Amino acid sequence: EVQLVESGGGLVQPGGSLRLSCAASGFTFGSSAMSWVRQAPGKGLEWISTISSSGGSTSYVDSVRGRFTISRDNAKNTLYLQMNSLKPEDTAVYYCASGNMKGQGTQVTVSS
Numbered sequence: 001e002v003q004l005v006e007s008g009g010g011l012v013q014p015g016g017s018l019r020l021s022c023a024a025s026g027f028t029f030g031s032s033a034m035s036w037v038r039q040a041p042g043k044g045l046e047w048i049s050t051i052s053s054s055g056g057s058t059s060y061v062d063s064v065r066g067r068f069t070i071s072r073d074n075a076k077n078t079l080y081l082q083m084n085s086l087k088p089e090d091t092a093v094y095y096c097a098s099g100n101m102k103g104q105g106t107q108v109t110v111s112s
Contacts, residue, residue: 005071009106022096030074038092
């Protein structure tokens with residue numbers, strides 16, 4: 001059974017940082033490109049970043065480039081998203097995803 005379990009969300013002040021993790025199981029993680037997507041209140045899913053299976057290639061939506069860093073540890077079957085300089089508009093449920101699979105999400109709230 002494929003499982004993607006996100007963690008690390010929470011409440012943070014503007015300008016703060018959070019590190020999200022996604023534990024993967026049930027598929028060949030090390031052979032799969034992985035992504036982070038998010039859904040803000042009242043909005044649709046938004047793609048924010050993808051990393052290649054080896055970790056050698058990454059891409060970001062313009063709104064997070066330079067502030068967020070995606071990474072992975074294939075030995076631990078874990079995907080990460082380091083989020084710095086957080087803004088209120090980053091408030092959303094964050095999901096890790098592979099193909100059409102995604103986890104249950106973790107809430108990130110940026111507010112003073």
